[in-house]
Amino acid sequence: MNTELFNLLKKYDVAGPRYTSYPTAPAWTADVTEVDYKNSLAALEDGDLLSLYLHIPFCENLCHFCGCMKMITTKHEVSAEYTLEIIKEIERVAALLNPNTQVNQLHFGGGSPNFLQPQELKKIVDTIRSLFKFTEDAEIAIEMHPRTSTKEFCDMVARLGFNRISLGLQDLDPKVQKLINRHQTFEMTRDMVELLRNLGLKSFNFDLIYGLPGQSLETWKKDIGSSHRTTS
Ligand SMILES: C[S@@+](CC[C@H](N)C(=O)[O-])C[C@H]1O[C@@H](n2cnc3c(N)ncnc32)[C@H](O)[C@@H]1O
Numbered sequence: 139m140n141t142e143l144f145n146l147l148k149k150y151d152v153a154g155p156r157y158t159s160y161p162t163a164p165a166w167t168a169d170v171t172e173v174d175y176k177n178s179l180a181a182l183e184d185g186d187l188l189s190l191y192l193h194i195p196f197c198e199n200l201c202h203f204c205g206c207m208k209m210i211t212t213k214h215e216v217s218a219e220y221t222l223e224i225i226k227e228i229e230r231v232a233a234l235l236n237p238n239t240q241v242n243q244l245h246f247g248g249g250s251p252n253f254l255q256p257q258e259l260k261k262i263v264d265t266i267r268s269l270f271k272f273t274e275d276a277e278i279a280i281e282m283h284p285r286t287s288t289k290e291f292c293d294m295v296a297r298l299g300f301n302r303i304s305l306g307l308q309d310l311d312p313k314v315q316k317l318i319n320r321h322q323t324f325e326m327t328r329d330m331v332e333l334l335r336n337l338g339l340k341s342f343n344f345d346l347i348y349g350l351p352g353q354s355l356e357t358w359k360k361d362i363g364s365s366h367r368t369t370s
Pocket residue numbers: 197203204205206247248249250251281282283284305306307308345346347
C-alpha cells in the first residue's frame with residue numbers, strides 16, 4: 139500500500155460522531171441554551187454561506203442495523219402534520235439569520251425523505267426558496283430509499299431542481315438482506331437510477347455498509363462489483 143493511502147486510512151481510522159446531523163451530537167452539551175442558539179444564528183455575516191439540513195424521520199420498515207433517528211410507520215398521513223411543523227421551523231430560523239447570507243448546500247436526510255407526498259416536498263422546498271437566497275451552483279441533495287420511492291416522487295425531485303441523489307443500498311446479498319430486514323433487489327436500484335437519469339439527474343451516491351451479519355469478503359466483493367454495474 140502506498141504511503142499516501144496508508145496515511146489517509148490512518149487519519150480516518152478513529153471513532154467519530156454520527157455524521158447525519160450538524161452540529162454533531164457531542165456539540166450539544168447541557169449548557170447550550172436557546173439564547174446561545176439564537177446568538178449563533180444571528181452572528182452570521184454578509185456573504186456567509188449556509189448548509190441547510192432537513193430531517194424527515196419516517197420509514198415504512200425497520201432495517202435492523204439502523205442508527206438513524208427514525209420513526210417506523212405505514213400511516214402516511216403523519217407527514218402532513220410534520221410538513222406544517224418543519225415549515226414553521228424554517229420560518230423561525232430564517233427570521234433569525236442575516237438576510238445577506240446564501241445557501242450553497244441543502245440536504246434532505248432521514249429516515250426516508252421520500253416518505254413525504256410529492257406536494258409536501260414541494261411546499262417545503264418552495265418555502266425555503268422564498269426565504270433564502272441560493273448560490274448559483276448550490277448542491278441540492280436528497281436521500282431516497284429505492285424500494286419505497288414512487289415515480290411521482292422522482293418527478294417532483296427533478297422538477298424542484300435537486301441535483302444530487304443519495305441512495306441507500308447497504309448490501310445486495312439476499313441472505314444478508316434477510317438478516318437485516320431490508321429487501322431490495324439490484325434491479326430495483328438500477329431501475330430507479332435509470333428513471334432519475336432520464337429525468338436529468340447526474341450525481342448519485344450509494345450507501346454501502348460493511349460489518350453487517352452474514353457478510354464476508356466474498357459477498358462484499360460481489361456487492362462492490364454490482365454497485366459498479368449500477369453506476370456504469
Ligand atoms: C437515512 S438512511 C438513507 C435513506 C433511506 N432511509 C435508506 O435507507 O435507503 C442513511 C444511511 O445511513 C447509513 N446507516 C444507517 N444506520 C447505520 C449504522 N448503524 N451504521 C452505519 N451506517 C448506517 C445507511 O447506509 C443508510 O443508507
